[in-house]
Amino acid sequence: MERANQLNVNEAGFYIPHHAVMWKFRIVFNASARTTTVVSLKEVQLVGTTIQEPLLNIIYRFRRFRIALSPMLRRCFDRRESPTDDITIYRLTTLTYGTAAVPTTRSAQSTNAHTTTTRWSLTVNKSIAARDAILSSFYVDDFPTSCDTEENATELAANVISLLSEGHFRLRKWNSSSGEIIARLIGNRSSNVEMTIETPTATVLGLRWDAAADELFFKVDLKENIGFLTKRRVLSDVAKLFDPTGILALVVTGKIFIQRLWAAGLSWDEPLPDELQTTWVAFYSELD
Template sequence: MACSPHNAVRTLQQCTCNNSAVIPDIQQATRARTAILTSFYVDDFLTSCESVTEAVELAENVDAILSAGQCTLRKWHSNDSQVMMRLSNEPSLSSYIFYSGEASILGLRLDALKDQLLFRVDICQRVEIPTKRCVLSEVARLFDPTGLLSPVIVNGKIFIQRLWSAGLSWDSPLPEDLCRDWLNYRSQLPELNQIRVEWWMGTIPRVQTSFHGFCDSSSHAYAAVIYAKTSNTNGSVRFTFLTARTKVAPLKTATIPRLDLRQCSFLHRHSRT
């Protein structure tokens, strides 16, 4: 049903509000309640802690609150082996599954041992001449919610626009020039499996964090990207890629300044989300 996503989130929130009192310590109950309300993404609970003890306490409290409403968590994962060891030894969590190594999070892959995000692109060998339907299907399989693969995916979107401009039907074989360009693009996609991105942004309560957005446009597409800058008290500075979004330029000819105005609005909209 269309309302199912809302109902799922609303149920989780109500469960948290109703059962946070099962934690005797008010401060720990408040922290667990806030974590549940702000750190759930679909059915994944993703958060960070500064110490092993804090992580174990939070896991136990979150589990207790949700279990009281029959919203039982099933699997735990951490980039710290001490957290995994202590959680596996907790009597209240003894029946849970504990993962080490690579896991799936929101369609991405996480190497917990190295604390890095990575991609798995599986391109099967095709012997038939590609069609527009085939191209759209394979470009759509490049799932990238964070925008880390934007420079690659936007080229796939531009190619799809070329197919529409050529007036091809869904199952007609691509002309020789378009077929050559597509096969060249497709042959390089497995190289995305070599990309690894640090998951941690370097944000802790004692550092100053600021966000910096950039945008640019061309006659083919326009894009926006946001970085996080963390400045520590010892003078060290760290920049982390947060997210990026791309959009193909319209077929109707537009000047670069007009596209610049569009992508400024584009950046503002995604910086708010």
């Protein structure tokens, strides 16, 4: 984003309401908020079509070969201000999540494709595998992929880094199921060095990944005290059971229960009837 001046009365613009999420601090923009025109930014945008690969395809590709790689595109927000400063207006110059056009205009996806295809003719020494991986394995800013050998993984990583640098994109937070690959990527080029993966538990496409064991697993933080049960609370708990692969049959059970809440005509914050509370408590207590 960049500093901007106050909009004048004849200039089209939209001030997006936002708030801070304090855990893992970040800003959340609300493009659905309606203005004095009774219209929101989200309502006036064209949705378009999704241009990225289906999530499940990317997960399967990530699990296809023996050596797994999972870096992210770098995103920088360097501006700092003091709470005592005057309120400053900024203009967003990058893709804003929460808007209707995001599925089509994901900056990481569309720009990577553009960079790769337009610069390909100028980088003939880069491997075809790197080009194809960029076009097929990115999901927003995640780049999970896999190779059959350490040598191929090292070559792919180097070529992908080189191609993306043409568009001034930087990959960071490299992780791999191979300590040897990690050693090479952080600058130790000796093929004999095997590094210990110090933080094996990572997140890949919303799933937990134990890089040392190279296994995907599920983990849900459950509260011991269920507390006040409402449709909103149940929906929040079921949403924590993220399973794009369809391995966890219990996710279906949770979604069917949500259908029962809708069929019962309950409002978002209305207490659940005794029968539904009993059913949910029994299901919830078995999740761990």
